[in-house]
Amino acid sequence: MSTGDGIGLELDDIQTGALHERPSPYVGTYLLLRIDDRVAGRELVARLLPLVDSARRSPGPDDDAWVTVAFTYQGLKALGVPRDSLDSFAPEFRQGMAARAAELGDVGDSSPANWEKPLGTSDVHVAMAILSPDATRLRGLVERARRAAEERSGIELIWQQDCFQLPTGRTSFGFKDGIGQPAIEGSGVPASNPKEKPLKAGEIILGYPDETGELPPMPAPEILGRNGTYVVFRKLHTKVAAYRRYLRERAASREEEALLGAKMVGRWQSGAPLTLSPEHDDPEVGADRRRNNDFLYTDDRRGFKCPAGAHARRANPRDALDEDGSVNVRLHRMIRRGTSYGPMLPDGVLDDDGVDRGIVFVFAGAQLKRQFEFVKTQWLNDGIFIGAPAEKDPLVGASDGSGTFTIPHRPIRRRLQQLPPFVITRGGEYCFAPGLRALRWLAELET
Template identity: 75%
Template sequence: MTDAGPLDLDDIQAGALHERPSPYVGTYVLLRIDDRQGGRDFVRRVIPLLSPARSVAASTPAAWLTVAFTYQGLKALGVPQQSLDSFSPEFRQGMAARAALLGDVGESAPENWDEPLGGGDVHIALAVLAPDRAGLDQVADQARRAQHELPGIAVIWRQDCYQLPTGRTSFGFKDGIGQPAVAGVTAPLPHPAEPPISAGEFILGYPDETGVPAPMPAPDVLGRNGTYIVFRKLHTRVAAYRRYLREKAADRREEALLGAKMVGRWPSGAPLAVAPERDDPELGKDPERNNDFRYGDDPRGFRCPAGAHARRANPRDALDHENTVDVRLHRMIRRGTSYGPILPDGVLDDDGADRGIIFVFAGAHLDRQFEFVKTQWLNDGIFIGAPGESDPLVGPRTGTGTFTVPRRPVRRRLPDVPPFVITRGGEYCFAPGLRGLRWLADLTT
């Protein structure tokens, strides 16, 4: 095994590793670089606003900022071609070019994305997050001043976001529970269902679960302590989801159960693997128990269907008997953020508002983390023995699909599942360490 030493927490951007406060408010801002020197000056100005991972581990800041670049953004800054060629092919191609592979087709195809997402004009992505509006406004204003009056730096997109005190998404389910513990960073819970994942799975320059570091962009100062970022705007059809459950259920209890079967958890966050019959809010809010379970003792999915969203995204030990997939090689740090107004409880008609989730992933392997999970586990049903079924919530559908609920004596197959989540755009980005950012600011090419 290659030993790269302990994580350099003074160089890693805090947003790549640490949990966000709960609840929080935030904003994502995308910029275009029209002047190379202006872009470098902006990077130089924004560096003092960034929090290193060590400072966030010691205390929660009033707010923090994360900065990342697309391939076109690094190119616009004048990064030498030899360095650009050292980045992963997925990053170089960009998300829009890989849309068909990812299942972004039909309504989710790039030609239907919100401009400027996927169009090549996105160069810099900023994320500003804070526990409250005052902290957010303070850091966002500092970021605006860093960009102010610089030639050739344009703000081209902004999306405000938030997390409710309940931690629930627009579909009404608590999110962000199944995050992996990162070795050397995250203190494991007293009864972890999963040992900490090697830090090199998420931060470049350190051994990953294979025992060696992931391929790292050159030069070393740019690649080390950086991470790849997946950014996706996902519109959620909440009214259609509610209507579907209402139509397929005999009563409200069955309606709630069908929703939980699709998600793999109850609205409170309680896992079906532990609470298969009814919601358990106390379990859902207990971090020592709501992620401490496995699926290996439920191979046929009577408690939690194999096709449920949470089980697809992280099968845990359900694939151990096959000895073909090491689930630890496909774990991701996910940051799901809500945007748009929440549809009031009980409303079954679409009000026309744009609401959904900003999905962010951080990791060292775009291909075997995000793209593998999206294409092999969420979009395809082969690994669960149902080739024709995709994820009931986020799976790609140009028409309708099916979802199977195992039960005795006869399984129930739900037909005509419409698309509930539509991709509105996305980008592949790279978030360098602080030394890498200084290298970018000092470029002279």
Template identity: 65%
Template sequence: MTTRDTPVTLELDDIQNGALHPRPSPYVGAYILLRIEDRRAGRELLRRLIPFLADATSPMDPSHQAWVTAALSYQGLKALGVPQDTLDSFPLPFQQGMAARAAQLGDVGESAPENWEKPLGTPDVHIGLSALSPDAAGLKRVLAPAREAIEELSGVTTIWSLDCYALPTETEAFGFRDGISHPAIEGSGIPGSNPQEQPLKPGEFLLGYENERHEVSAMPRPEVLGKNGTYVVFRKLHQRVAAFRQYLKANSSTAEEEELLGAKMMGRWQSGAPLALCPMHDDPGLGADPKRNNDFLFKEDDPQGMKTPPGSHIRRMNPRDSDISGFMRFHRMIRRGTSYGPLLPPGVIEDDGAERGLAFVFIGASLERQFEFVQQEWINKGQFFHGPPDVKDPIAGANNGTGSFTIPRQPIRRRLQGLPAFVVTRGGEYFFAPGLRAMRWLAELDT
């Protein structure tokens, strides 16, 4: 067993760079889903990809600023011919896939799998490739080997793709600066974005290492397949920007009140400046400063949520040191969001019918304890901050027009009613991103 004082050594040369590295800023990206129709072609694709999958040895080196990550679904491992005893060693959520677990994730109504964009959520999704780069030239360069291999192999087919890019405002579609929070991971060489957060054990994010429970989580067999791998959640989330703006306008009497209400729901001003550090007015300089815009906690300075409401989006997604149900460090996640679709022009409050939103990615060692727990308990319930059980995240929760949101204040708190769904799930899947040795093991299967 290691302790906080014992240095942690990660096998960085075996870990895919995309498993640990924060996305560049600005960025362009692409997500590509593949179906394996011939297991030999699938293995050959992996063989060709391996030399071009960057490892995590030098995350700050310029050569690591553009990369491709490869991951496989349970159905993809099956299609490759992975033996059944190995398939059975994966955790149940991964085996079942996201669509089968939609109800407990809050993917109901418009967000239910029957309404998802095909082929998302179907057994046809086998391999997921994600690519990120600071510019279009870098993206084209890192994707070229994969595109060439896919074109040449008749037994592997591209079935879906999505292009992403930083919006000109450097925000997500609702207008808030994105990509601010990233955890520190022991042994990774990548600093966290909050200097007040103690680095987390690598076993929270990578298989084969000690986690915050001082345990090594169960991993798929054989060890060569599981070690240095991680689970990846991919979700395409449509953002109803016009509806969000309409709601702010309907519940405010001035433009300044609209801005404040949006900040209370998010927990940050649109510039990225946190309410925890500037509760009464925006501070764009603070919001743009990565050394300061995430440097805060909640428990001592704002226990009642007078600055940052307990039910706000950022406090639900990362409660930090708040008094909550569940130990925060057991549920910490690496989260990455990349934008797709055009920006709705400022001031427009009518929906133009365009598809826009986030390609949401979660990376961690446990689908159930991290992503699914946060979705069920922190996003779509209120008990986690000792609030009413049916109160959901005002931004990302599965609201249906009857939701509410409370803003603590003196002398009387304010409670908003009639929250609709501002985010609709268009589809997604659970993937496993193997280490590089595991990729070779999969490529050399002879079943």
């Protein structure tokens, strides 16, 4: 099915959550289910199909609530997917996130031994994200999904996490999030950064050429793999009070405190990027979708505006690595969806109140190892690529409390010492979100 730019992206067969932005603000619920009977599991898939929208639609005020359905490797096994098909999935997906925790930096408090059950266990088979701009429609969708799971034995709802996005778009750390998404060729979704051309569709959706010009490895048979995408799901607890105290203790004023926070993140709390507003926050730029992502790092190679080690610059270096040509940043882009859970810590509070709060991150892409795992291990947990091997991402890096963060400055740079961990992994899963035809194929499997 051809689109305006000549890319034959089959939007009618792709789950809408892979390509379309979520409504803003929104409320949502994540559900995890276990399949104890494969026949019941296939009936579940058939009952969920009417709830899943394709990427063909254009979400409007009355049509912007949706359900995304994905499966773990253990879930596909529980449905009775043939062995040769199971073996055709990416090795990382087959192993699961918990088995790869040490490589990802999920150690210590973040190790699977401390994860919230049942995350990381073989009981997690089906993952559902249900999102809506208002609570009434959300309740209706959640009820329909629960009925689909509960109307016969053999299916168990084993975990539920409510989530939300505030009207400000800010997370528990106080920063506006979800700004720098890549545009996907053929999706019909416009680019948020006019300085970057859209990614080839095969970087996100299986069955299409990627940035190398090749087709990425795809699960077999074709009806199962084509138009699907791998999904990374992570629940992250944020230590907001510790983050605030760390900044307060190292700043001489509230203004300096805000600046240090912006230097660590790469943006001001409003969403205004340091590259465009290096000295002070500019809420007008932060709120303007036409400007808040319209920048590169060409004129800031040394990081005097935005430090090379800042979170946003590590996660997406844009053109900062073009000079040495050793890394093609476009091979490591992915769709990123972040949503908050738990009550926000009131402004000004510096002591932990014991309440669980944080971010549920969802990443979508065609290659787990080249995208999510590469960014997590090489760019967030390491500093070699920015010339600082001892440094990690100051906000989400796998910190043990001894890390540093360098802020370039004339005449003397500033170095923050003894960075404690501000984010703790509560659990996660590697999932696969099939296309709509693949969902029907799964529902009609015969043993």
